Amino acid sequence: MTETPGFRWFRRITLTFLTVFTVMPLYVLVVTSVKPLEDVRGLFTWLPDRLTFRPYVEMWSTIPLARYLTNSLVVTVTATVLALMIAILAAYPLARLRFRGKRVFSMTVLSTQMFPGILFLLPLFLIFVQLEEILGIQFTGSYTGLIITYLTFALPFSIWMLAGYFQAIPEGLEEAAMIDGTSRIGALFRVILPVARPGILAVGVFAFITAWGEVLFASVLTDTETRTLSIGLKLYTSQVDTLWNQLLAASLTISLPVIVAFILVQRHLVSGLSAGAVK
């Protein structure tokens, strides 16, 4: 596309503004995490007067950060993997097969996106408590309840995106495999999934980010042992003070893996999205 000078100026201004807007908080995050607490308390300084990495050491002992990190990882990874498996199974018939109730199913799944979380927070808690009494499985205060909840939260968007993605794959690929005697499920696993890998990756990242950042349900469904990061980080704040340098050091530490993972898959994310869902 040919670029006019006007467009070049538009691009320059847009990108400069957005870069400053994006970077400013990230800069504050990094610079505050390497200041001693006394320097964080006064007026904000753009550069640290004294550079220290002690917040990165102390943050592990101020609160049980390692345990919260483990909890978050267990819950999020399990929920993401399960959500992907279940969404792949559900998206395939939506994309390829014709069956009664297909529209009802896809509409119901999509409309759950509209439900305010606040509406079913308490009912879900009550149902979990009831199920505990009937089944004898611990749902509240354990990983189980949180995993089931998060994986279901990820389902509508995942199913919707994967169905679009599968639809964009030429039907001929599976037909060829099925003529060779492979079953439909076999064709799904051996033909469709390898081709759809970028889309699946993109969906997985969305599911992971959703679960990793969830706050509301974590606050009700966890206890002191199973607390996830979103709730645990609050403990850097006591009644009198917030240990901002440690809090931000911990925030940066737990964000880095997610950001790195996101950066690694972002190329697939854009191509996955453009091939599938957003056409």
Place this chain on the structure above:
Amino acid sequence: MSTTEEPRHRAAQEATEPAGPESGAESGARKRRPRRSFLPYGMILPAAALELLIHIVPMILGIYIAFTSLTQLTIRNWTSAPFVGLENFVQGLDPGGALGSDLFQSLFRTTVYTALVVGLSWALGMAAAVSLNTRFRGRGVLRTLFLVPYALPVYVAAIIWAFMFNQRDGMINRLLVQDLGLVDDRPFWLIGENAFWVLVIVSVWRLWPFAFLMLLAALQSIPEDMYEAAAIDGASTWKRFTRITLPMVRSANAVVLLVMGLWTFNEFNIPFLLFGDTSPDSARLISPFIYEHSFVNWNFGLGAAMSVLLLIALIIASAVYVRLVLPKGRGND
């Protein structure tokens, strides 16, 4: 909401085979293997069961609770909480009552907030997507950078901004008062009228990369030769944007705006993380408002009634939106 997927179906079908590939495959499969008819149900079963357990049943139970006077006194034995009919709705909806007028104020405020956040996020996302859909040095770096706020856990984003706005001597006040001299007296941000604008800024910071990502993906599926043809015809940059880009990303736009609108209207995390249990009046969105009544004032029945009202409002808004914005997606199956 239902019709939002139709343009996608259409586009995806056109992309593969115009002659309805779905029906062909289905009849072929049926000829070969007649027993396949259970297969789709088996495949959607896990998803359907989970949706039922986590979304549908709790929602029905929530609607039931809205008709009871469930409080902290009756929560232990919630199945026997007294049925009070429409009392909670009457109390919540009465614009003359203190609660009703608060609720309507909060709904109005949330509407303004949603329009601002979605509008700004869309505009920034679109501007960035158009800019980064051209070739220049540093494009890959910027694309990655712009996605960072979205990859960041929402609570980390809120923590950083709370720190920047927080104390009277936070970064924002340092910048405005000391460095730029725009304001004489250091304002408070997280209380009073300013809190609303803090909420908008933080929400936009977090949301616009999503719009950017989705719109960039949509832009990349526009064939390059359409622009080349337009350029040969002498169309200006702005003309090319309004005549090619916007129509081509129309269905992506429709979906992105709807999804962002619903997320933003239901936003709970950012106000909760910035302000805690009780938001300042100027920034009390509807979800935190309901949370306050349910879990701070322990009136679950009333909270449930207000959530049901919120859900009804969202359904109506979505239906209107789908009718207005996606007229071509209807009656197309």
